[in-house]
Amino acid sequence: EYMKPDAPDVNAAVVSWIREGGTLIYVGDGSDPFHKIDAWWGQRGYANPAEHLFELAGLGRDLKEGVHEVGAGKIVVWKELPARICLSKELADQYRSLVQKTLADTGITWTYRNDLTLHRGPYVISSVMAESVSDEKKVFTGVYADLMTNDYAIIHEKDVAPDDVTLLFDFSKIEGEDFRIVGTSARVEEGETTENGVTLRLKTADKIKAFTRVRLPKQPTDIEAIDEDGEAVAVESSWDEETKTLLVSYQSVSKEVCVTGKWA
Known part of the structure; x- marks a missing residue:
């Protein structure tokens, strides 16, 4: 109940997902004081947004604790104040057990891992x-x-x-993608490939070594870089054939840099 939907459309989307086979576990006893804020549910005559959700699901506004079928899915209700769960080992164990049983009922095995x-x-x-x-x-x-x-x-x-x-x-x-920015410490203002080669317009912070790794259809040659004032920038580049990625790097001076390469 601490998760308040910004608009009734959010509840409508959740209910649609449930009807198609989703399972919603709802934890709340209605006592959260923030239910009383001036928000859309109060303006529509609901005590809290859960009442609106349950009504959209065709279950009425006040659900009993337990499992409620909704289309191909279900809503599982536990009437407990969520904040109390983190203060009590017993309630935390009950919460885990509830989730575990709900998953088991949908054919999913609960496995503890680190x-x-x-x-x-x-x-x-x-x-x-x-x-x-x-x-x-x-x-x-x-x-x-x-x-x-x-x-x-x-x-x-x-x-x-x-x-x-x-x-x-x-x-x-x-697989199958010919152009993709894999990682970059720059802001990519523009990136494109043409029949002649590849162009990257990059902007980074001052006094850092900027790196950009980009996926390309094939290896380019004649890698060059020019800053926004038309001055040449020393650029390093390397090609990885396995991933078909080009790595370019240069010392940034907080200017836009245009990196180009031609297809062999």
């Missing part, structure tokens, strides 16, 4: 926690760019130890 790992498109974000269920490392194998290195190094294995984090770019997720 890492929190998210996959978002080509990005892999992982944190391995200390003082957890084990001291095991989280190991990633494949073809990645390590986005926590200044040159977005190409690696094939990454070990994440307890109390450590990583941010990786997974090249297996962009």
Whole structure:
């Protein structure tokens, strides 16, 4: 109940997701004082936004604690003040048990582990926690760019130890893409490929060594850089054939720099 939707449309989208097979666990007993703020639910005659959500689901405004079927999905209600869960081991155990049972009912097995790992498109974000269920490392194998290195190094294995984090770019997720900024310490004002080559317009902070790694259809040659005043900029470049990425770097003086390369 601490998560207040900004508009009734949010509830409508959630209910649509539930009807299509989603499961919502709702925790709240209606006692959150912020239900009384001047907001859309009060203006529409609801005591809190959950009443509106439940009514949209066809269940009435006041649901009993338990499981309620909604289309192909369900709403699971636990009438408990959320803040109390973090103050009581007993309530925390009850909360975990509720989630575990709900997952089991939908065919998902609950497994304790010492890492929190998210996959978002080509990005892999992982944190391995200390003082957890084990001291095991989280190991990633494949073809990645390590986005926590200044040159977005190409690696094939990454070990994440307890109390450590990583941010990786997974090249297996962009197969078929011919142009993609993989990592950059610059603001990319423009990036494009043409039949003649590639152009990158970059702007960075002053007095840093700027790195940009970009996916290209093939290796370019004659890499050059010119700043916004038309002066040549010393630029370093290297090509990685496995990932088809070009890494360019230069010493920034807080000016826009145009990097170009020609197809061989």
